[in-house]
Amino acid sequence: MNFKRTREFHIALLHQGMTNKEGRDVTTSVTLIDVHDIARTARSYDVTSFFIIHPSPRMRQTVHTLLNHWGTGYGATYNPNRHDALSRVNVVATLDDMIQNLHIRTGFAPYLFATSAKGGDDRTSFSYMRELINSKDLSPIVMLLGTGSGMNKTTIGRADAILEPLVCSQSYNHLSVRAACAILTDRLLG
Ligand code: SAM
Numbered sequence: 001m002n003f004k005r006t007r008e009f010h011i012a013l014l015h016q017g018m019t020n021k022e023g024r025d026v027t028t029s030v031t032l033i034d035v036h037d038i039a040r041t042a043r044s045y046d047v048t049s050f051f052i053i054h055p056s057p058r059m060r061q062t063v064h065t066l067l068n069h070w071g072t073g074y075g076a077t078y079n080p081n082r083h084d085a086l087s088r089v090n091v092v093a094t095l096d097d098m099i100q101n102l103h104i105r106t107g108f109a110p111y112l113f114a115t116s117a118k119g120g121d122d123r124t125s126f127s128y129m130r131e132l133i134n135s136k137d138l139s140p141i142v143m144l145l146g147t148g149s150g151m152n153k154t155t156i157g158r159a160d161a162i163l164e165p166l167v168c169s170q171s172y173n174h175l176s177v178r179a180a181c182a183i184l185t186d187r188l189l190g
Contacts, residue, residue, distance in 0.1 A: 008102075011185070015054045018148040018149065025152050041182045045185050045186070049088045051091075052092075108140065112159045116162060118165060123164040126187050143185075
């Protein structure tokens, strides 16, 4: 029996409030392959929507240009599957804009959980997060993905929980956000 999830599940890709390799706070650029790949993962697992969050109007315009091409332009007829995946993408400036967007539409403040390659005592297990996702709770749940070298303390502190990391090999754990998103989504929704 295919369980029909009732709770809205969203994915958000953050660029502001990240850290770089030196541990400094940065705002990363949008990587357009992230938009394509994460949108396809989101659509494949029937994720409600995928938020691209970036404070720069120019960056958001670049994403809108891509979405227009696949949404109404030649891409829409050339590749309807990609059109379908990208039709669930929302572009907003800040995390608060996303929270407000979801709160106004659903009437409930969303539950946010952050993801990171780093472990810690305060991490939430995959099994518990799956229970939350499959609960009858009416508030939307959002998986926050970082870029660059991950979310800084302020950003990760905005989340209600931090999901335990995907544990790859002990010696190398540098998944791209696209790859991590696909594995995380399968672990949680698959
Ligand atoms: N060292 C960074 C960190 O700890 O998050 C990795 C940054 S990675 C390039 C970008 C994003 O992919 C992370 O912010 C996280 O959202 C996700 N990610 C990467 N590896 C992950 C892992 N092993 N477990 C969970 N999420 C991961």
